[in-house]
Amino acid sequence: MSQCSPNALCFGDGLPGAGVPCHAEVNPAGLVLDLGEASAETIPFSSFSIDAGGFDHDHLVLKWQARSGSRTLYLKDPHLIRAFRQAAPPELTAHVERTAQQVRRARHGRRTILLVALGSLVGLILLLWLGSDTLVQMAVSRIPVEWEQPIGEAARSQFLAGQTVVKEGPAVAAVQEITKRLADAAPGNPYKFEVTVVRSDVVNAFALPGGYVVVFTGLLKKAESPEEVAGVLAHELNHVLLRHGLERIVKTAGLVAVVTIVVGDQQGLVGLAKRLGVELLTLKFGREQETQADLQGLQLLHRAKIAPDGMIHFFERLSESDKLQVEILSTHPMSAARADRLKAEAASLSRQTPEPFSFEWSAVQAGL
Amino acid sequence: MVRVELAAGETVKAESGAMVACSPTVDVESKMEGGFLGALSRRMLSGEKFFFQTLRATRGAGEVLLAPTVPGDIVILELDGVNEYLVQKDGFLAGADSVKIESKMQSLSRGLLGGEGFFILRMSGTGTLVLNSFGAIHKVELKPDQEYIVDNSHLVAWTATTSYNIEKASAGWIASFTSGEGLVCRFRGPGVVYIQSRNPGGFGNWIRQFIPVSE
Numbered sequence: 310m311s312q313c314s315p316n317a318l319c320f321g322d323g324l325p326g327a328g329v330p331c332h333a334e335v336n337p338a339g340l341v342l343d344l345g346e347a348s349a350e351t352i353p354f355s356s357f358s359i360d361a362g363g364f365d366h367d368h369l370v371l372k373w374q375a376r377s378g379s380r381t382l383y384l385k386d387p388h389l390i391r392a393f394r395q396a397a398p399p400e401l402t403a404h405v406e407r408t409a410q411q412v413r414r415a416r417h418g419r420r421t422i423l424l425v426a427l428g429s430l431v432g433l434i435l436l437l438w439l440g441s442d443t444l445v446q447m448a449v450s451r452i453p454v455e456w457e458q459p460i461g462e463a464a465r466s467q468f469l470a471g472q473t474v475v476k477e478g479p480a481v482a483a484v485q486e487i488t489k490r491l492a493d494a495a496p497g498n499p500y501k502f503e504v505t506v507v508r509s510d511v512v513n514a515f516a517l518p519g520g521y522v523v524v525f526t527g528l529l530k531k532a533e534s535p536e537e538v539a540g541v542l543a544h545e546l547n548h549v550l551l552r553h554g555l556e557r558i559v560k561t562a563g564l565v566a567v568v569t570i571v572v573g574d575q576q577g578l579v580g581l582a583k584r585l586g587v588e589l590l591t592l593k594f595g596r597e598q599e600t601q602a603d604l605q606g607l608q609l610l611h612r613a614k615i616a617p618d619g620m621i622h623f624f625e626r627l628s629e630s631d632k633l634q635v636e637i638l639s640t641h642p643m644s645a646a647r648a649d650r651l652k653a654e655a656a657s658l659s660r661q662t663p664e665p666f667s668f669e670w671s672a673v674q675a676g677l
Numbered sequence: 678m679v680r681v682e683l684a685a686g687e688t689v690k691a692e693s694g695a696m697v698a699c700s701p702t703v704d705v706e707s708k709m710e711g712g713f714l715g716a717l718s719r720r721m722l723s724g725e726k727f728f729f730q731t732l733r734a735t736r737g738a739g740e741v742l743l744a745p746t747v748p749g750d751i752v753i754l755e756l757d758g759v760n761e762y763l764v765q766k767d768g769f770l771a772g773a774d775s776v777k778i779e780s781k782m783q784s785l786s787r788g789l790l791g792g793e794g795f796f797i798l799r800m801s802g803t804g805t806l807v808l809n810s811f812g813a814i815h816k817v818e819l820k821p822d823q824e825y826i827v828d829n830s831h832l833v834a835w836t837a838t839t840s841y842n843i844e845k846a847s848a849g850w851i852a853s854f855t856s857g858e859g860l861v862c863r864f865r866g867p868g869v870v871y872i873q874s875r876n877p878g879g880f881g882n883w884i885r886q887f888i889p890v891s892e
Contacts, residue, residue: 315759318838320867326818327869328838330759364763364781364799364837372821381821381867383838385759 316386319344322378333384335392340371342382354401361412369393369408448559449552454499454519457555461519465505468523475506475526479676483668484524487539487615490666491546494613500549512627516545518554526677532623535666535673539613540620543606551605553598603647607654616663617655621648679751679771679807681741683734690729691743691771699732700739706731731774745770745809752814752833752871754806761801761837764808767877768833773804799837808834812875819866827862830876839868 315330319342332343336351343349352373362370362383369384384390394405436444475481484504492502500520512527522545524538532538548554594602603620610617625648678697681689685702696705707730732741745751747767754762756776763781772778781799800806808814810833817825819839829843841864864870 315757318759320821320838322820326820326867327836328760328867330757362838362840364761364840368838379821383867 316384316389317342318383318385319380320383321375321380328383331382333382333389335389335396337396340382340393354396354398357401359401359404359408361408361415366412366415445556445559449555452555452559457552458519460558461517461521461554464517465521465523469505469507473508475508479668479673480526480529481506483535483666483670483673484529484538484542486666486668487535487542488522488546490613490615491539491543491609495546495550495609496612498550502546502549514541514545516549516554518549518552518558520549522546522549530674530677531627533626533670534619535668535670536616536619536663537623538619539610539615540606540617540623543609543613543615544602544620547602547605547609548594548598551598551601553594553602556598557594600647600650603651604654607651607658611658611661614661614664617658618652621651621655624648678742678744679753681732681743681771683732683739683741685734685737688731688733688774689741689771690731690774690776691741692745692769693730694746695743695770696730696732697742697744699741700734702734702736702739703741704733704735706733743771743807747809747811747877749810749812749873749875750814752808752810752816754808754834756800756803756806758801758803761799762806762808762834763837764798764800764834765832766797768808768810769798769800770809771807772800773806775802775804776800776806777802808871810871810873810875811877811880812873815872815874817864817870817872819864819868819870821867823866825864825866825870827864827870827872828876829860829862830878831872831874832862833871833873835864835870836868838866839870840865 315332317331317333318328319331320326320328329344331345332349334341334343339351339353340357341349341351352375356373358372360370360372362368363385367385369390371382371384373380384393394402394409397405481504484506488502488504492498492500502516502520502522504522504524506524506526506529509525510527510530511525512531514522514524514528516522522542524542528541529538532541606620607617610620683689683703693707699705751770756762769778777800779799779801781797814833817827819825828846835841841862843860844863846861
């Protein structure tokens, strides 16, 4: 090995494939190349053909015919490249400059691509962040109602797998009647609401896309009147009618897809389908969606000729009593503002005489 | 398994979790190579682990045994300050402290189609570098302007003097995918390309059929 540290890689016939580290130096006659084995040889400038190479296109590639075969030298050291450019004779300089120009252009092009990619990435994130609601709504409005059913069906069967379903009895009949009254009152309702009553002390009810409603017996036990149950159901049905669940899914799916494209993780897409199912069960709607469902729920109650204050009473009563076990409050906290908004909205509705339900509430509760 | 002998005070950096055994004189430290942001970008962008472990022979000379997570071969390369290697994201096992590691962005088409992601690791500097592969490792030496075609999921590392392009395996798109090769990389010498005999994605697909599906 020579005394000087290597600053170039030499390839060619009879040399190892990985290249031989060597030391190159520029002098007025040409390039002095020390391959370490014998005395350094000077290659005149006139024998070189010049190119740019390497991963970043920042290597100067020199090719020439040596006695022992063709040789290719990769120069990386910027000082060495500059020295070479300065020392090279005019007829070669033109070519060197042209190559340098190419390198600069390639680097510039890459920087532009990087900037454009980065810019579009930031733009995409901003777009998703700010314009996501509009985009999501546009996407959701294009999804036909029939597509929702398999999604909801899958989520429901996944959920019901570990639960005891109450198949018949006064409770099921009562919940079905309430749901039917509400569904019939909803204008232009494309869904066929299907109610499942699940035996559980959890005080909650939820509705899945496609119109699958699940009510827990805990909720029926805690409710003092059918109007209270109707209030909760009106709220949940409106999540379906306003397609909030679907919006949520589209939002998550979109986000995951973007992340997947950026990070390039193929496994992400496989897990996506599963994640969406889980997402459905742990659906937490945004505040805006809750308010929307509240207000539309009140109007739905009104249209179905059910006393609209049941919903308000129910939530208020629950938040005063023990907060444990009342799962519905964790996703639907009853804030003072929410109660006030509901009361104001209820007061603005025209007065009407509510129509009673055909069942006796005390009998329904006794049958639980 | 690699055995690294350290003189007193010497350090070696390794992929986190790579240490199998070491002398009592060696301390294991974790370090975010390139600072927090550098580590974050490496984690986020190249999928390489956030922390490297640094093994330091604090209390005198000692030795360290290192092994990769995946079953496969190990190749030891010597960096002399001139040569550089580009390594796909899971290929790094260990390196001397003087080896510089950085995330490098590939061009758009290489990143999207190459199957290696947008970011790869560039190893430069001086010292010993240890790479690991999935399955056996095979070294291909390319003469200047010699071309060689490699299935993109079988790549481990290649020298910086080697350029490459992504192309489809057969003349037509349909034949490319039905032949099971999809996209390939056409390398152009001079330089060295290290390839692995197994394909992690293919192995994953194969093993997936034996995993019982819950539910």
